[in-house]
Amino acid sequence: MMNDQFLKNVHNKINKKQKLNYGLTFAFSFALMFVMTFTSMKFIDKSKMEFSWKQFEEVEFAQDSFEWEKPIEISQDDIYYYLLEELDLYNFIEELAEEEQIVFINKIKLEG
């Protein structure tokens, strides 16, 4: 009977200590996980921040250095050449030449 009570007490103490050990292990693991998560998050955030800041800096630099193109002063010659190009200079010349040939031929015919 005394042995029973003694054994019962021993087992109670063992269970209590086992629970305490499990609790301590859990608390320690949780704390370790928390610290590790916190540390890694800090690292990720930091790298993200640096990256974002760089991007922002680049955009800002691009905006600051942007300059509107000034309208170029166009000379009369430029306008002339521009118009010639737009109108297809070679065709124009050809047409012009053809006209001159026709005039020239007509002139011959008339003379002949």
Added chain:
Amino acid sequence: MDDYTLIKRFLGGDKQAFDEIVIRHRDWVVGMAMGSLGDPQRAEDIAQNVFVKMYFKLHQFRFEAGLKTWIYRIAMNELNLYYRKEKMISWFREDEEEHLVPSYNPDDESDVKKYGTVVRNLVKKLPKIQRSITVLRIYQELPFKNIGEILGISENSAKVSFYKAKVNLKKWIKNK
């Protein structure tokens, strides 16, 4: 069934084997604690703690020494831990009892009891190794060879420490 077989059974997962070990060694562990503390309730508590520690450390048991020697070591550590706690508590206790040495008459049972209490309280004050040897020698009546094995010291060192413990105890009793 011998102790080693019971330990192997316990380590193999048989919890009943542990109970058998406890039942087998319970009486002398309680007796040892009782001898050095003089308080049956505390002695039972200390003995229970010894078996709880044994339960968690039995996987570390190397089958070189006997189980009894190993349990003695755990019990001595547990007693030393108790003494240390007592000492710490006594720092905060202002009204500490002064145990005066009664006039000793070996034929008077109450005198023997009182004297026993005084000696027990003085043993608490001995240095750790002297205290351990005194407990094992006086209350367990173990030979010095076994005491040396339990405490991991030589037989001669145990004898010398026991002599020093006796000198200290005599000196303290005289000064009271």
